Amino acid sequence: MQNLTLLALDTSTEACSVALLYRGEKTHINELAQRTHTKRILPMIDEILANSGLGLNQVDALAFGRGPGSFTGVRVGAGIAQGLAFGADLPVIPISNLTAMAQAAFELHQAENVVAAIDARMNEVYFSQVVREKVRSDFGEFFSMARNH
Structure with a gap:
C-alpha cells in the first residue's frame, strides 16, 4: 500500500x-x-x-x-x-500524543533521544522518554489485517 x-x-x-x-x-x-x-x-x-x-x-x-x-x-x-x-x-x-511529539523531534531535529512533555495542570506534567529505533513496518499488511477484523 x-x-x-x-x-x-x-x-x-x-x-x-x-x-x-x-x-x-x-x-x-x-x-x-x-x-x-x-x-x-x-x-x-x-x-x-x-x-x-x-x-x-x-x-x-x-x-x-x-x-x-x-x-x-x-x-x-x-x-x-x-x-x-x-x-x-x-x-x-x-x-500517543507524547510519541507523536517525539516523532516530530526525530524528523525535524534528527534527535535520537527525546523527552516529550505536556502540561497536566495542577502542577503536574505528562512526560515520556523516547529513544529512536530503526523499525520497519509494512503498513499495507497492517491495514489489510485491520479491515478483516
Whole structure:
C-alpha cells in the first residue's frame, strides 16, 4: 500500500488539529480552540478533505490522539474517530500524543533521544522518554489485517 491516505485528528489538548497524509504529502489544520473542540473538529475535517478533493470514503484509515491530555478532549477525539470510522468502515489507530511529539523531534531535529512533555495542570506534567529505533513496518499488511477484523 504505497499511497496510503491517512486522516488524523487530535482534540486532547487546547489545540484542535486535523492532518492528512495523501499521495505522500502531509497537510494539516491546527487551531487553538479552548473548549470549542466539539464545534471545530468536524468543520476542520471537512475542510482538509475538501481542500484535497477527497471524501471520507477515500481515506484508508483514521488516527486520533489518545492522550495523555484533557479527559473530555480525549473522549471527544475518540468518539469522533470511532463514529466516522464506523460510518466509513475504516480502521482506527490510537496514537500517543507524547510519541507523536517525539516523532516530530526525530524528523525535524534528527534527535535520537527525546523527552516529550505536556502540561497536566495542577502542577503536574505528562512526560515520556523516547529513544529512536530503526523499525520497519509494512503498513499495507497492517491495514489489510485491520479491515478483516
